[in-house]
Amino acid sequence: MEKLKSLRPVIVFHLLLNSIVIIFITGASYYHTPLEGIKDTAIYIIHLLLLQTTVAGLLYFLSLNKWVFHIVFSVLFLMYCGFSFWAYTQDISITMPLIQSILETKPDIAIDLISIPYILFFVVAIFALLFILKRQRSIQPTKGFLIFVIPALLAVFLFIALEKIRPGSLINRLPYSAVIGFRQYYEKPTLQLNKEIPALTFNKDSIKLVFVLGETVREDHLGINGYKRNTTPLLASKTNLISFKNLYTNNTYTGASVPQILTDELLEQKKESYTSIYSVVNKAKFKTTWIGNQTLEKSFAPIVYTNSEVILVDKYKSDFSFNKELDEAMLLPLDDVLKLSPRQFTTLHMMGSHWWYENRYTEDYSKFKPIIDSKYIPSLSSEQIINSYDNTILYLDYFLSEIINRLEKEEEPSLLFYVSDHGEHLGENGKWLHAQAGEEAKNPAYIIWFSEKYKEKYPKRVSKITKLKNNKLTTDVIYFTILELLDIKIN
Ligand SMILES: [Zn+2]
Structure with a gap:
């Protein structure tokens, strides 16, 4: 004592x-x-x-x-x-x-x-x-x-x-x-990027491509893919829109998935160094702009900086912040960027449907209720979590439609290319969120929309890609499909 x-x-x-x-x-x-x-x-x-x-x-x-x-x-x-x-x-x-x-x-x-x-x-x-x-x-x-x-x-x-x-x-x-x-x-960058870009064959046609890199969107919660809820009413009304239901990735978190999508890295074949899609597209005389609403991670920041211009919205708030800017904050810079060049390749990196879902959409898209009200998952019901998740998909529907509306007005043939980095567990086997074992996070949403002008000018490309709609694909195709749609061939 x-x-x-x-x-x-x-x-x-x-x-x-x-x-x-x-x-x-x-x-x-x-x-x-x-x-x-x-x-x-x-x-x-x-x-x-x-x-x-x-x-x-x-x-x-x-x-x-x-x-x-x-x-x-x-x-x-x-x-x-x-x-x-x-x-x-x-x-x-x-x-x-x-x-x-x-x-x-x-x-x-x-x-x-x-x-x-x-x-x-x-x-x-x-x-x-x-x-x-x-x-x-x-x-x-x-x-x-x-x-x-x-x-x-x-x-x-x-x-x-x-x-x-x-x-x-x-x-x-x-x-x-x-x-x-x-x-x-x-730390030294974990990813080695090739500085030498192979010889290319390309034409100099005017094309505007908006590449939307989505976040945590699984394909089976999209109304246009047959989901029981109409989560994509605006996209459903668009013509020339293809939604691919069978895209697979084994990367279930952003840090692994984004570098694979943005380079020639293949899921099953690791190399010492990779080529950034932007380095290739820059060499083919496109102007490349990255507009991001996510903080840059070490694993993909070097790829992002191969763009000719990088604009980061709300760059100090990561997915751990609860007052993060909405993805529509990227539309304002997009309007300016679309005017930059007749050969413009713009990437929009969304916060998308990343947890905490309530920070991803506005009241206008709070259609499915009751929604989540606490960050502590065990005290929430499955219904609340899925409702909030589906509301983020409604917001995605609005966001992508806004981009299509802009591209429809462009003089040049244009394209919207959307792919999510991975999916999400929504209660299957008692699992929620992502970055863990399980299949539900491995089928991301994948959508391509062509403008009428693009379809008229490149009918063969459009019909070729349309035929793949129901095929089983992996995210290996993203890099090569984008180059093909822009008519860039690596010699
Ligand atoms: Zn992610």
Whole structure:
């Protein structure tokens, strides 16, 4: 008892230290999570406490030496307060694109970001920091080391265990997300792209192609593919539209699927280096523009930058933000981009139907009800999840129709080429979302629309592709089909 009493100052210090870290850093990653009811909130509080336990283990070792703690903790704490302010106020994800913009932005632009609330947040954070540093000076940090070292080590191992059970549950949140972001920024690209593009044969006809790279849309939830609900009323009314029902991919998450779709990589045949579709199309004298509503991932960012121009909408918010811009934010830049060149190849990278579905469509498309109201999946009914998912498909129907409406007005022959990167589990075998084993995430939606002018000018190409409508295909065909539709041949 007497011994426990002598350890009390150290215990109180660590309780205070961890409370300050929750308030100023780790709590920010949970602040915007949509939750309904006491049970869901309690589950996320437990999640936060588990994450903080892993951090507490690290903080314990950092606190053992006064000088190390004063210098290292102070620097890290203030740096993280800089991140958490954005996470708290704007739900910004602290990932590689944000780290990149901080490290590569000119100082005058960075100064523009500093506001009065930002300064006030820092002032309060500095007071909290001074308080905890003073407190640390008043204790003997190594007291009880032999008692505390085991729980501290276990806390650090808890991180490894939790990440093994549910990958991404900790590393996508502060403070770990920033560490991963820095690591990804300094890592060499995982993908080797060919700089030498093979000789091509092509004509110089005017063509406008809009390539919509979709997200998490499975083909069997499209009304035009025979789904019981009319989720695609606008696309159903379009002529010259082909929907392919049998496209297969074995890549079930964006980071793996997008590089395969955008290069000559084949599903079953890995090579040392790949050719970006944009490098080929650029060589065939097209102007290429990428408009993206997703943050760029390390696995496909180098491919994106082979476009002649890259426009990123809402680029600091990833799929972990709950106030992400809607995909229609890409239509405004599209209007300008369509005017750029008579040979224009534009890619729109959607957030599409990625979870959290309620952040993907407007009230106008909230047709199927009841919808999801909490981010905690076990407390939702299948009906709620599928309703919200189907509402995102209704929004996709609107989004693609808006693009077709624009292309119909173009003077040049034009095309809309849509493919989703993968599908989604919607309760089959008790599974939800994607990036896990199972077939439901492997049949993405795939649609091509031709303008009347395109059909008149290239009837053979249109009839050839139309014949493939019911064939079993894999995403290997995407790269080669686009080149064929643009009449580019690799010699
Ligand atoms: Zn994806």
